[in-house]
Amino acid sequence: MQLDERKYLILQAIIDDYILTAMPVGSRTISRKSGVGFSPATIRNEMSDLEELGYLDQPHTSAGRVPSNKAYRLYVDHLIKGSKLTSDERERMHDHLVARSKQVESVIRSAAGVLSDATKYTSVIVAPKLGTLRIRHVQLVPVAERTALMIIVTNAGIVKDAVIRVPEGLDADDLYSISRVLTQKLADKPLEGVRQAFSELLRGAEQNRKLLGEALQVIEKRLEAGGDASDVIVGGSTNLLEYPEYSDVNKARSFLSVLESKDTLRKLFSRDGSMEVSIRIGPENQLPALNDCSIVTASYRLGDRSTGTLGIIGPTRMNYNRVISVLDFMSRALSDVLSEYQ
Amino acid sequence: MQLDERKYLILQAIIDDYILTAMPVGSRTISRKSGVGFSPATIRNEMSDLEELGYLDQPHTSAGRVPSNKAYRLYVDHLIKGSKLTSDERERMHDHLVARSKQVESVIRSAAGVLSDATKYTSVIVAPKLGTLRIRHVQLVPVAERTALMIIVTNAGIVKDAVIRVPEGLDADDLYSISRVLTQKLADKPLEGVRQAFSELLRGAEQNRKLLGEALQVIEKRLEAGGDASDVIVGGSTNLLEYPEYSDVNKARSFLSVLESKDTLRKLFSRDGSMEVSIRIGPENQLPALNDCSIVTASYRLGDRSTGTLGIIGPTRMNYNRVISVLDFMSRALSDVLSEYQ
């Protein structure tokens, strides 16, 4: 059976209503809606068909119908009607971002806040993959005998630091000049290409071989680790508790546990290169704890190559319209603000 | 009425039991306990006295008794019997800490993890006040025309960075040598004393007055702000949801909201200079949302003057014994690990 015009209309009405109320919706409710000129009985027949086709579920015999994941999929793919943000809203969001633009990390943090406030769901922002960032500056700072702090400033202004051991006998001035050389040689190289740059350096400078080797090791370890906890920012983690689907503490807990594991989040919110908004519904997330959550993601740019992810996680019955427009706007806004660091 | 020996014994038994079960405890339960050789009737008489004295509450006529906040206060002040951690446990905790000792921030982060795992409550660690840290290194890195990133490395290895505007015409080399001077002049000064050091500098170097002024402003703004979100680390925020007092979603939510506000946490976990473990019970926290939470804090050292706070937040009926010993141990362990950065 193919879905005809009327079935689309009814299905859309059901989803719209369910998104709003979280209550199973009955035939009378739909019938009363403006735009649907049929009696409850007719609607019932159509609903029965839609259920057979897998677009609706019935919690129990005498309850209304609830959209299935298949229905949401159809909804976001075909039925969605783009909604506009008011220019007032856009302005407000943009202002929030710019107010904090002194530091990259705080921009991202406030972006997470804006996202979760605007949508009332939970927002997640993942910083760009370290490997794609370009080195701008390298600095070795002595902290103790034979120990130094290596600081790497990237084109995103993001500062990465790590403690490394250094050969004996190097004083602050030595480290200073080594830093200078390192910066000169490595500037504008992406972090992931740093191995090659280093091996060239190693050939040249015999006496600092050990120091450089250690530095390289540290950088590579960081790249492998795929970033630390501060690379994943979560906003509005308690927002979801407002919704009836989380009135059960156990559900709430399993959801919140997911938010605690930054590694899981990083995987969940990784994307291919495209800039388009992407939506994963319920089980499409491959994580039992998120079986009735949807994840909507978009990308933001930082520099020429590197992109990070910003996204929303909410109940499957989320207001996709709103979320998509907010993400779409914020993806641009965030890219714009961050490009000023270039 | 004064509390005699027996009342102490009974009160302690009640608290111990309630901490374990979270259920109002009746006279029979106490009577059965080894160590208390009285019949339920006798216990009842004593309980009645204890209630009148304000140490016990009765949820309703035919329920058992529940310890009041006054009882907990007495408990932690007098009744507590120090418990020892097994050396096995100590070792495990210590190892966890050391495993991550490459970066200060990750040490603190993993300390929060260890604390919440060991206690099954929520842990909070507050980094030392910025003002008490000493400057080790200052570095200006060019990021764009007239813009530079100022990086300050402190004795904790903690890196603070901020974008500042610089006068026109300064190239990378200029910034390099300015950094060198700044580092030389400011090294070993505490951040809070930096204003004075700067004004001396300002008198000397006429041509960079503007740059230095901006840098000083940025530093002071940071000091005022009292640190950013990354200075407060929370571990095991969902742990408390395991306990029956949070089976109500609204309670859970209001608790979790507190954890989201880093400013509130910073205030809640600030301490005077002492290194002793301190306990605040229920309303002593001055925050309605935490009326049935207790907060236990200790200090850790970082360098000669500066201290940070580590603490646990849990239900008022928390296992104070265990929490105190864990905090006591971790306060030392953390100080030790961090002192290696000095």
Next chain:
DNA sequence: CGTTAGCACTCGACGTGTATGAGTGCTAAC
């Protein structure tokens, strides 16, 4: 032939009534 009114049926939500049991306070006996 599609649409709709009518009707019997289902099932969760809610309120009421009753039994149960844990726990208390009091009194009298030990």
Next chain:
DNA sequence: GTTAGCACTCATACACGTCGAGTGCTAACG
């Protein structure tokens, strides 16, 4: 001073009946 006994209280659990929202089916209607 301690304890056994007993009447009393009250939350909890369970059974039962009512109510109402919603369904599926059938027959009538245009």
